[in-house]
Amino acid sequence: MAIGYLAVQLEEIYFAMITLSFTMALYAVANQDIIGTVQAVLGIGNDTFTNGSDGLTFTLGQVDLFGFTFTLVDIADPMAYYFVTLVVFTVAMYLLYRIVNSPFGTVCKAIRENPERASALGIDTTRHSWVTFVLSAAFSGLAGGMLIPLFTRVTPDYAYWSFSAEPVLMTVIGGPYSFFGPLVGAFSYRYIRWFISRFEMLEAYWQFSFGVLLLLVVLFVANGIIGAPEQLREWLDSRGE
Template sequence: MSTERESIGARLEAVREGWTTERFVLVALVALVLASFGPSFQVYLLTEFLIVALFALAFNLLYGYTGLLSFGHAMFFAAGGYSTAVAFRDLQQPVADAVGTGPAPLVTFLVGGVLGLLAAAVLAVPVGYLSVRLEEIYFALITLAFGMLFYTTLYQNPAEFTNGSDGIILLLGVVELGGMEFSLGERRIYYYLTLAVVVASVYAIWRLVNSPFGTVCKALRESPERASALGVNVSFHRWVTFVVSALFTGLAGVLAGGLYGVVSPDMSHWSTSADPVVATVIGGANYFIGPIVGAFVYLYVRWGISQFPTLEAHWEFVFGAMLVVVVLFFKQGAAGGVYMLRDRLADRRGGDGGDER
């Protein structure tokens, strides 16, 4: 019996050691590709999950790694969405004249993406410069104020540019390339496009947080005073982090505009800024995959609640209760809970092995 248990333990240990991070990532990517063959609505929900995950991951670059809580990130999210919508509204015909009608929708979407990044940067540079001079609740409040100022500006429809509360319709159109014809807005096509952009962005953020830049971010989170004593320009580093976070948030907004088919001032409302906050709290701000896990739980719990009319009528209460449970019993979030369970199982196996010896 002892020999059999040792054999099983050895096999479990081999599996645990063999499943490296790279293999887990590969399995996750394969699962996401296979999921595209599911029902159309689930493909839509998965696309939304990818967008919210990128939004939350970009937010956590500022919150989890630098220690700054922003309630105004929705302005950058909306900047990306509006830039794409304006590109399709005002630039699609000039683009078609330049490259032809076939690839015009795809090229216009790329132009909208570049404009979205530029718009996010134009907003983030001055807003970040003014905001990072404050800390804690004051930083959160000033970002909230800037976000609501941007929301009001969009709502007021300056120069008939934003179309006020009605927003701007965004129709992606049909692409013709190499004799093939496909709708860029078709759910599976757009899912693959979103998956490619999000995977590349997640990898870029991962490289960033594991670079010397990311190490300085963590130092600022733990002790700005000590980092300053070591020669780090705290305000400048926070400012750069703020701008980088805004750029990835704007990219998420670009993808969201294409998914929803319409952009409106609600994209910049404070309640939209709360989405990445909630996802990060659920998933765990201290883990890189925390916001991704949190985004998945956040969206799919809301979808599950919507399947039951009684719960749907009081979804805020149900969701609030879930948040209370997470905060009280999973202080490191869902991702932290998974790691904690893994460590306990590993300790238990180690303890069993010790008894056997």
């Protein structure tokens, strides 16, 4: 929340750079286990906090209560965890849909389209941007938390900028101005990654290959996959004139 309050004071590229800086600072702290080192020097707590580059291992799915062990979800069963993820995903999408289509969401859209005009109308653009930042972080944290039962390990790599950039790429591919755009982009991104991995030559340079594809999307389909049909229709109409 504190980071969000500082970040929303800036705009555009400056906002992106400060959030990226905080992300890489967090990665450095986790990767070097700085907190654990400080604890060891001060003689408090354990001598490790994040366990450095090895990360932390978790055992989830069971709860000990009053001497009894209850199994909540058999995470070893892929199908069981699939349905758990599906339920969480459905609830999250419903909440997001309600937020986007609420009066608060309408105000946020106005700020996105024209922050100066929104501010002139008396809207507190900084406060709304901050709340949006916090909500985004909450849902991102929920998505990240769903990885823990799947992999049972959390490493500093999850805080690296390239991992954090994946949702942005998914949004650009799917369509940043559509509610379901990021969802379509997520499926498309994973499929493209899988498709590239089938070709040995492309797999060795998958980041370059994906970068070229992303460049083409930005240049020719600025509204993403969701907005492509509308953009094509407008182009055909302009050609007809």
